[in-house]
Amino acid sequence: MTPFGYRIPMMASLLVWCVAWEIVGRLDLVFLLPPFSDVLAAAVQLVQTSSWQDATVTTLRAFATGMALAIMCGVPLGALMGRVKIADDLLGMWVNIFSSAPLSALVPVLMILFGFGERTIIAAVFLFAVWIIVLDTRAGVRHVSPSLIEMARSYGATKPALYAKIILWAALPEILAGIRLGLIRGVKGVVIGQLLVAIVGYGALFETFSRNFRMAEFWALTIILFAFAMLIAELIERIEGKVEYYAGARQ
Amino acid sequence: MATNVRTESEATNLTLPATSEEAIGLRDRPIILRLVSIALFAGIWEIAGRIPVSFAFPTFSDTIAAFFGLIADGSMPAAYLSTLQPLVLGVLLSTFLGVGIGIVCGLSRAGEWLLIPVFIVLQAAPVAAFIPLVTFVYGIGMTAKTIAVMILALPVIVLNTYKAVRNVNESLLVMCRSFLGTRWQTITRIILPDASPVIFAGLRLGVAAGFVGVVLAELLITPTGIGDLITFHRSRADYAEMYATIASIIALSTLTLVFLQWIEVRVFRPEKRGA
Amino acid sequence: MAVTALREKQSAVHTSVEAIVEVKGICKSYGNVEALRDIDLDFPRGKLTSLLGPSGCGKTTLLKIIAGLIGASAGSVTVDGKHVSGPGPERAFVFQDFALMPWATVLRNVAFGLELRGTGKTEREETARRYIAQVGLSGFEDKYPHELSGGMRQRVGLARALSVDAEVLLLDEPFSAVDEQNRRKFQEDLIRLRSKQNKTFIFVTHSIEEAVYISDRIVLLSPRPGRVSQVIEPDINRSGDPDRIHRDQHYLDTVEEIWQGLKQYVE
Numbered sequence: 001m002t003p004f005g006y007r008i009p010m011m012a013s014l015l016v017w018c019v020a021w022e023i024v025g026r027l028d029l030v031f032l033l034p035p036f037s038d039v040l041a042a043a044v045q046l047v048q049t050s051s052w053q054d055a056t057v058t059t060l061r062a063f064a065t066g067m068a069l070a071i072m073c074g075v076p077l078g079a080l081m082g083r084v085k086i087a088d089d090l091l092g093m094w095v096n097i098f099s100s101a102p103l104s105a106l107v108p109v110l111m112i113l114f115g116f117g118e119r120t121i122i123a124a125v126f127l128f129a130v131w132i133i134v135l136d137t138r139a140g141v142r143h144v145s146p147s148l149i150e151m152a153r154s155y156g157a158t159k160p161a162l163y164a165k166i167i168l169w170a171a172l173p174e175i176l177a178g179i180r181l182g183l184i185r186g187v188k189g190v191v192i193g194q195l196l197v198a199i200v201g202y203g204a205l206f207e208t209f210s211r212n213f214r215m216a217e218f219w220a221l222t223i224i225l226f227a228f229a230m231l232i233a234e235l236i237e238r239i240e241g242k243v244e245y246y247a248g249a250r251q
Numbered sequence: 252m253a254t255n256v257r258t259e260s261e262a263t264n265l266t267l268p269a270t271s272e273e274a275i276g277l278r279d280r281p282i283i284l285r286l287v288s289i290a291l292f293a294g295i296w297e298i299a300g301r302i303p304v305s306f307a308f309p310t311f312s313d314t315i316a317a318f319f320g321l322i323a324d325g326s327m328p329a330a331y332l333s334t335l336q337p338l339v340l341g342v343l344l345s346t347f348l349g350v351g352i353g354i355v356c357g358l359s360r361a362g363e364w365l366l367i368p369v370f371i372v373l374q375a376a377p378v379a380a381f382i383p384l385v386t387f388v389y390g391i392g393m394t395a396k397t398i399a400v401m402i403l404a405l406p407v408i409v410l411n412t413y414k415a416v417r418n419v420n421e422s423l424l425v426m427c428r429s430f431l432g433t434r435w436q437t438i439t440r441i442i443l444p445d446a447s448p449v450i451f452a453g454l455r456l457g458v459a460a461g462f463v464g465v466v467l468a469e470l471l472i473t474p475t476g477i478g479d480l481i482t483f484h485r486s487r488a489d490y491a492e493m494y495a496t497i498a499s500i501i502a503l504s505t506l507t508l509v510f511l512q513w514i515e516v517r518v519f520r521p522e523k524r525g526a
Numbered sequence: 527m528a529v530t531a532l533r534e535k536q537s538a539v540h541t542s543v544e545a546i547v548e549v550k551g552i553c554k555s556y557g558n559v560e561a562l563r564d565i566d567l568d569f570p571r572g573k574l575t576s577l578l579g580p581s582g583c584g585k586t587t588l589l590k591i592i593a594g595l596i597g598a599s600a601g602s603v604t605v606d607g608k609h610v611s612g613p614g615p616e617r618a619f620v621f622q623d624f625a626l627m628p629w630a631t632v633l634r635n636v637a638f639g640l641e642l643r644g645t646g647k648t649e650r651e652e653t654a655r656r657y658i659a660q661v662g663l664s665g666f667e668d669k670y671p672h673e674l675s676g677g678m679r680q681r682v683g684l685a686r687a688l689s690v691d692a693e694v695l696l697l698d699e700p701f702s703a704v705d706e707q708n709r710r711k712f713q714e715d716l717i718r719l720r721s722k723q724n725k726t727f728i729f730v731t732h733s734i735e736e737a738v739y740i741s742d743r744i745v746l747l748s749p750r751p752g753r754v755s756q757v758i759e760p761d762i763n764r765s766g767d768p769d770r771i772h773r774d775q776h777y778l779d780t781v782e783e784i785w786q787g788l789k790q791y792v793e
Contacts, residue, residue: 100508111485112490226376230376
């Protein structure tokens with residue numbers, strides 16, 4: 001991707017779409033699409049309501065917990081699969097299956113196992129995010145240059161030191177890429193989970209707004225959610241950019 | 252070669268499963284290990300079901316029995332018949348639309364500027380939030396479900412196609428120019444063949460997303476097909492039947508993806524074929 | 527001293543052979559970086575001329591300007607008296623990285639130039655087969671590039687350039703991605719091929735031995751910015767056994783002379 005003329009046009013063309021939205025909204029062509037300015041106004045109002053604030057706290061808490069669990073499980077599991085062949089042989093197939101399977105079908109199972117509450121949402125976030133973290137960590141660990149590992153061994157690195165000082169750092173670019181993709185999937189997990197449970201957090205709000213045809217608020221909530229997802233991806237991409245210099249040098 | 256792989260993994264990075272090409276390697280593993288792996292999974296499931304970890308956690312054997320029961324009484328085939336219709340239709344429409352939009356965006360700067368940001372947003376954002384809205388516009392029928400599939404499948408296909416076209420091998424473009432290729436010849440003889448493996452990989456990801464879409468649609472919009480089977484058996488606490496249905500849709504999506512990957516290697520990658 | 531002698535001889539030859547490619551006052555800058563300054567060169571018909579120089583001397587840039595793949599900042603290139611403004615049918619290019627289509631067989635890759643010109647399938651495949659045989663790849667027509675070694679891939683690239691029947695062949699470091707043994711064999715084959723084809727070759731290389739071994743004329747370029755520093759015509763008899771050339775005293779002397787001249791540019 002060209003570093004120039006990419007980010008700037010992207011923002012610019014989204015503005016064009018916002019203007020188009022405003023025009024379509026003003027013309028009243030589609031009753032489900034209020035003018036963009038109304039949506040923005042609704043967003044300002046929405047963030048001041050306690051129901052939104054509560055929902056956001058619930059959602060963020062579930063998201064953060066689920067992601068933390070996914071990273072804590074995913075990275076070690078990926079490292080294990082990257083280093084131990086038998087683990088890779090036995091688990092690889094399942095990790096691959098679950099990383100591309102329609103996991104939304106599993107949410108009803110989570111609902112019976114964990115109840116109609118926050119725990120289900122946490123489980124959904126975990127389930128959506130963990131596999132890609134495992135896969136990317138595994139790929140990163142596998143790509144660690146053997147001579148780097150031999151170097152550490154020849155200087156007498158113990159096994160924990162080898163992992164903590166060499167492998168983890170050498171695989172960091174891939175691990176971060178996995179976490180970024182995991183976060184994006186985690187956001188989808190939290191939304192799908194809440195939509196299906198329908199009485200928690202944003203899911204409940206979506207349910208209320210769409211049932212009562214409060215379209216401005218519905219779109220406001222959608223935009224907030226989208227912005228949140230993009231913001232997270234952007235944030236991780238920044239961190240990735242910082243470690244890229246040695247990822248590029250490694251090749 | 253090395254640069255090729257890099258652009259490719261980059262292309263997939265932007266899309267859903269960034270499975271680096273060796274990570275996909277299901278087919279590389281010996282059959283025996285795969286069977287052991289399946290047996291181990293079934294064994295753990297069986298034990299967990301026997302303990303049981305939860306009243307709502309059936310054993311593996313019960314689930315298998317329930318699976319054959321559902322096939323025998325015809326309820327599962329009927330459910331799939333209704334689920335697969337919007338899925339196939341949605342994926343087909345997304346393919347034509349997505350590959351078309353992707354190629355246009357890859358070839359034209361204006362198209363890229365105007366459309367790609369929208370698809371990047373749709374790709375990263377939880378578009379599932381739109382599914383309830385779709386119900387309002389199109390009711391609870393086939394149209395709504397097809398659109399749900401398309402909402403999820405289209406961005407992946409567009410972005411992969413676009414990236415494939417944009418990252419086409421520069422030296423082949425120069426070669427075509429030096430042999431006096433016209434713009435049209437460059438597109439049809441160089442750009443599209445060179446991009447086709449990545450485009451097809453995008454279709455595979457689109458199919459995966461389509462499965463998510465159809466399941467969500469059936470769970471959220473209207474209980475029909477597989478979604479109905481899941482919801483119905485959950486409400487009757489027939490957990491084995493419910494698990495069997497869920498496992499079957501995951502298995503079906505996996506088999507479809509493996510099959511598509513097989514085609515990808517056979518048809519689009521002469522350099523990997525017969526290796 | 528020997529160089530001056532060669533130079534005098536060069537001017538004598540120069541008048542006797544008609545130039546097919548004429549480069550006049552070519553300059554090329556990339557922003558503030560001057561890649562080529564005021565290049566004046568003639569390439570005689572039917573000869574193999576090498577552009578030789580250290581990295582950064584702009585030899586590939588010059589070749590691509592002659593090919594019409596990049597434009598010059600100033601100056602002009604004419605081929606057979608016609609001004610060059612882009613690629614043309616009288617010139618064919620052989621690429622450093624082969625530029626073969628991985629999805630196409632050897633046959634289709636070789637016939638590609640003709641395919642683009644709209645030549646019928648039977649005719650172009652017949653032509654392609656003929657040139658595949660000439661470069662020594664008979665029997666590999668239905669293989670894919672990934673099934674061939676680097677040397678064989680470049681033979682495909684050469685056959686593709688030959689099959690469009692261009693008068694001028696432009697070769698951009700064609701052997702740099704080919705391993706040493708294959709390169710030597712390929713160089714020998716190129717000498718043999720030249721005796722059969724009456725074509726003009728312009729050959730970019732950074733290998734002194736290669737340039738002296740195969741060229742009728744060697745244009746030495748000096749770097750930053752690229753300028754013509756010398757034109758040498760090694761007087762080497764290439765008929766007979768190509769292996770003999772490597773032991774030819776004149777060959778060895780010329781290589782040594784060029785190296786002494788280039789040494790100052792190598793850091």
